[in-house]
Amino acid sequence: MIEILNADELRRARAAGGLVAEILSTLRARCAVGTNLLEIDRWAKDMIVEAGAQSCYVDYAPSFGRGPFGHYICTSVNDAVLHGLPHDYALADGDLVSLDLAVSLGGIAADSALSFVVGESRPAGSVALIETTERALAAGIAAAGPGGRLGDISHAIGSVLSGAGYPVNTEFGGHGIGSTMHQEPHVPNTGRPGRGYRLRPGLLLALEPWVMADTDELVTAEDGWTLRSATGCRTAHSEHTIAITDDGAEVLTLASR
Template sequence: MIEHFTPREIEAMRPAGEFVAGVLATLESEVRVGTNLLDIDRRAHELIRERGATSCYIDYHPSFGASPFGHVICTSVNDAVLHGLPHDYKLRNGDLLSIDFAVSVDGWVADSARSFIVGERRDPADQAVIDTTVAALDAAIAVARAGNKLGDISAAIGAIAHRDGYTVNTQFGGHGVGRTMHGEPHVPNDGRAGRGMRLKPGLVIAIEPWLMRGTDAIFTDPDGWTLRSQDGSRGAHSEHTIAITQGDPIVLTARPD
């Protein structure tokens, strides 16, 4: 079922969005060459406890996961592009790290992700795929307006990706958000403008373009969670939770100033 929320309910979602955005900013500022992925997870867990929030990940066990996730954040490194299960790995100079984080605050969920390069060694192709996911997310948010169609969001993402020479995997994409992390509708990362459901005020969705440098094919790691590119190429992931209104969309997980 697709839910629509009142303006008062959307206002009540703001603290969750602000907390998620703040945690991601904190983690990005603290990550260094040599940081262990398990330490990132522990730090995120500490911040959750301090806020009195509830992780959306730790007991999450969808059909595509081998077992309950068991951690509070996804840490995807290099050719790991989604659902990266934190493990004993120390980040190296030049690693491309994507972190994806979702929590519930006072019963309302927010979900966001960002990618960045660790250290000083920066491959321009890594930065390019990060920049394209950010541009695709911005383009999608720009058309996430009442009266437009869901396909307009998907088409905006796909147009940026194809413009920059990437192919798009549509197995995983955006989704409805509200009292739970994953709800209807599914928001593919490619599609045709003017198709799909009409966007109405009160719809809250996570929009999350993710791309890989050399392929659109993925496989699941032996850990049962981490999704990697078939050809070993690196990928990036950008995500915001937004609310459709009578005017401009509200980016609930906007980065803090």
């Protein structure tokens, strides 16, 4: 199902996006050496509940996971890149952390992710991984506009990722979003311009470039959820929810909103 949102739904989407951005910004500021992943999950829960919103993850039970997810945020560390299940682990100096959060507010969902390094250490390649996903996300947003094609976005993202020398996995990528967290269309992180679904005002997309340093192969951890790099290399993940408008693309999950 592909949803096209009306003006009232877009207003609610902006509110949901602003909440996601606020929570992620707060969590990033709180994360430090010694912070436990379960603390992060509790903080996310408290802020979601206080805002009168609903978690898109706690009851999430897709076919590929060992569901329901049972937590309020994805916390992926170092070689974990997607669907990181919060567990009893205290962050160490130099850990590369990705936080992925989706909430529904007023019946509309928003989804965003960010990656950062904890503490003072900067292990080799970690900052480059993060910056590459952020540049790819910016390129994808710049390529999104009414009348364009989905392949334009995928091509822009993939050009940055592969241009930086990283392999690109197309099994998981961006997606449509609206009254539910995951909808059609799927937005691969590489593709051919001028191909695919034609973008229309009112369409919401969650764009999420992610990379692994030296592989495009994922493995599932024993928890049944966390996806890790097959080689144990480090990973990074950046994501924003955008709305296609008459003039281009509006980013709904910016912390400055």
